[in-house]
Amino acid sequence: MSEFRKDPILERWVIVATNRSQRPGAFIESQPFDPTLPCPFCRGHEDETPQEVLALRDGKSASDWRVRVVPNKFPCLNLPSTSSEQQAGEEGPLRPSGITYERIDGFGAHEVIVESPRHVFSTSDLTLEELTDVFRAYKMRLARWQADGRMAYGQIFKNAGQAAGASLEHAHSQLLVTPMVPIGIANELAGAQEYYRQRDRCVFCDMICAEIGEGSRLVVETAHHIAFAPFAARLPFETWVLPKRHASHYEQIEETSLGDLAGILRELICRLEAAAGRCAYNYILHTAPLGTSAAAHYHWHIEIVPNLARTAGFELATGYYINPIAPEVAAERMRNVPESRTAE
Numbered sequence: 001m002s003e004f005r006k007d008p009i010l011e012r013w014v015i016v017a018t019n020r021s022q023r024p025g026a027f028i029e030s031q032p033f034d035p036t037l038p039c040p041f042c043r044g045h046e047d048e049t050p051q052e053v054l055a056l057r058d059g060k061s062a063s064d065w066r067v068r069v070v071p072n073k074f075p076c077l078n079l080p081s082t083s084s085e086q087q088a089g090e091e092g093p094l095r096p097s098g099i100t101y102e103r104i105d106g107f108g109a110h111e112v113i114v115e116s117p118r119h120v121f122s123t124s125d126l127t128l129e130e131l132t133d134v135f136r137a138y139k140m141r142l143a144r145w146q147a148d149g150r151m152a153y154g155q156i157f158k159n160a161g162q163a164a165g166a167s168l169e170h171a172h173s174q175l176l177v178t179p180m181v182p183i184g185i186a187n188e189l190a191g192a193q194e195y196y197r198q199r200d201r202c203v204f205c206d207m208i209c210a211e212i213g214e215g216s217r218l219v220v221e222t223a224h225h226i227a228f229a230p231f232a233a234r235l236p237f238e239t240w241v242l243p244k245r246h247a248s249h250y251e252q253i254e255e256t257s258l259g260d261l262a263g264i265l266r267e268l269i270c271r272l273e274a275a276a277g278r279c280a281y282n283y284i285l286h287t288a289p290l291g292t293s294a295a296a297h298y299h300w301h302i303e304i305v306p307n308l309a310r311t312a313g314f315e316l317a318t319g320y321y322i323n324p325i326a327p328e329v330a331a332e333r334m335r336n337v338p339e340s341r342t343a344e
């Protein structure tokens with residue numbers, strides 16, 4: 001049995017086809033990293049990374065930090081070091097045979113958030129205090145780029161495990177700051193705006209209300225946040241975390257909510273790893289663009305996407321995802337994890 005499901009924000013169709021989970025090799029097993037490789041993110045190796053742009057620390061010594069943010073050593077975007085280096089020649093449209101190809105210089109910033117001085121891997125290995133500091137660092141760096149005024153978007157994401165694209169196993173996340181709003185976010189903003197235009201309500205607030213009422217896709221709920229498997233989940237065990245109270249900009253999160261957010265994400269990843277195995281995963285923070293005012297139609301959230309299923313020609317060809325595990329089944333498995341496997 002399979003069915004088409006439509007995502008109410010993006011109008012993206014997903015095919016839920018549970019028979020496909022029985023295919024051989026349907027799920028990817030996370031590959032271990034080489035333990036003999038040196039780690040530049042561990043305490044005492046601070047001089048092996050570019051100079052830090054932020055550190056949350058208790059003492060004064062270089063290695064006395066809790067969370068560090070450093071520029072990516074291999075950035076995919078850079079700020080020009082001086083204004084004279086900006087060359088007009090490479091910018092603007094090229095016109096070979098009538099077609100207009102647009103290009104602009106790779107302009108932006110690419111930062112790494114080192115989540116702990118200890119050599120740990122997953123969000124589930126972090127203490128609640130460490131993860132709270134990680135969310136505090138996200139808030140501070142987004143506020144920093146908001147104040148900068150030149151950039152349109154700050155995209156925070158995490159690759160955990162080789163299959164999810166991580167090149168180092170030491171727990172870290174990344175911030176990519178760009179002068180334009182990424183297309184995925186632009187589409188989400190447009191879908192949310194259209195929903196708001198038609199109904200005068202936030203689609204995410206409506207989803208929260210529906211998921212609490214219906215319950216089958218709910219995974220965890222805390223004082224300030226909720227985690228559920230979305231109705232049109234693209235991939236097995238995909239989940240979203242949202243603040244229960246409407247808020248469009250993550251960087252405006254109250255200090256007092258940071259610990260609650262750390263708590264729900266940590267518990268969610270523990271439940272994911274207990275239900276699906278210690279898989280590679282990505283999480284992505286979706287928040288309103290920099291330099292915009294509070295929006296009634298948009299609601300920040302974190303999308304957690306485990307790398308269990310391979311995407312292939314089918315997804316590339318059609319844009320449809322095939323999800324072999326219904327989100328209701330995934331949510332139930334994550335809810336049913338014994339408490340002992342979700343606590344520290």
Ligand SMILES: [Zn+2]
Pocket residue numbers: 039040041042043118119120170
């Ligand atoms: Zn390390």
Ligand SMILES: [Zn+2]
Pocket residue numbers: 202203204205206245246247297298299
């Ligand atoms: Zn909302």
Ligand SMILES: [Zn+2]
Pocket residue numbers: 188286301303
């Ligand atoms: Zn989103």
